[in-house]
Amino acid sequence: MTTDAAPTGYAKGRATREEILDEAMRLFGEVGYRTASLREVASRVGISHPGLMHHFANKATLLAAVLERRDEVDGLALQADLDAGADFFTALVRVAERNAARPGIVELYVNLSAEATAPDHPAHAYFRRRYADLLVQATQAFEAIEVAGRLRPGVEPRSAARLTVAAMDGLQVQWLLEDGDGERVDMAAALAALHRSFVTG
């Protein structure tokens, strides 16, 4: 009852909050966090910027809420694939597939992960944790392949994990830059090709 079909008088606040997160995510993706302004986000939602700040005390809080929300949504989708019996790598390829249909998500992560390499960036700790977690998961997946005897000789799990995550990031930059081109990179296919070069047939 409290999570869906909320009573009126508080339903409006919830809806506005969600709209703000949507538009903030879009704008952070377009121009990055630092360049985005609270006024522009508010204007896209159709409210004033103090109106926005009623929901989020300051800009960094808004960023944190955007990242938290993306983790929930995308994390659930990935987990659903894993629960359905997909191995980690297949689930990762499916993430790339889904992302190809939602440029906003790709823009958000490309822009923020670059910005957040600065130690004083409000999302710095978030991205350090995110990459550390991703690397652990990917390494374990390659270790499982190794145990199954399907890892190509000379391929190290940790190294393959790093390269997989790195390729995913780099492909997103190429994909964004190729907007408007005839030949745009197929991120999921490229990732699958990389995987084939790490495991035996």
Added chain:
Amino acid sequence: MTTDAAPTGYAKGRATREEILDEAMRLFGEVGYRTASLREVASRVGISHPGLMHHFANKATLLAAVLERRDEVDGLALQADLDAGADFFTALVRVAERNAARPGIVELYVNLSAEATAPDHPAHAYFRRRYADLLVQATQAFEAIEVAGRLRPGVEPRSAARLTVAAMDGLQVQWLLEDGDGERVDMAAALAALHRSFVTG
């Protein structure tokens, strides 16, 4: 005579221009182009911001000059390796090796390539051209390997080229984020490992 040991009265202007480019590159790397201010660049050089604008008419012109200069310097270094008989991939690994000693360059490219995915960014055309060129060069290098019969079965030159460039980009993000960690990724070694998984032994 005009290129070195310039006569006084114009030597100062040259030196200041170079200093501005140095500091602009550093600051663009630290916070990105959009967030960087001419005042901050000028202050680091020790002049006022209208003083800076005597050398560069506007901010976008300064960015273009920074990129042009990096192309000259880094392009010469890479060409020197190629002229010394290195194949394209070995030269690329050496670029990664050199970059690991100069965080400023890595920061610059990570931040700018992400920012410049926006179609209206002043460096958008530059990065589109840069990636297109890189992909052509890398593809030709893998085609040469294929002709020599040393490409692993199932590996496509164009795909391997995309993954090589993508991995280089992605590794840079991981490397920057791991600043301060014990275990920081060895970009050159990771790139070499990737190459080994594309070519036969």
Added chain:
DNA sequence: GTCTATAGACTGATAGAC
């Protein structure tokens, strides 16, 4: 070649009315 001064616009954040 570099400066001070300034124009004109934008920023995050706050106070206080409704």
Added chain:
DNA sequence: GTCTATCAGTCTATAGAC
């Protein structure tokens, strides 16, 4: 929950003195 008004700070760029 949203508004108007405002503060103090920042930005790019220009005008004009030296």
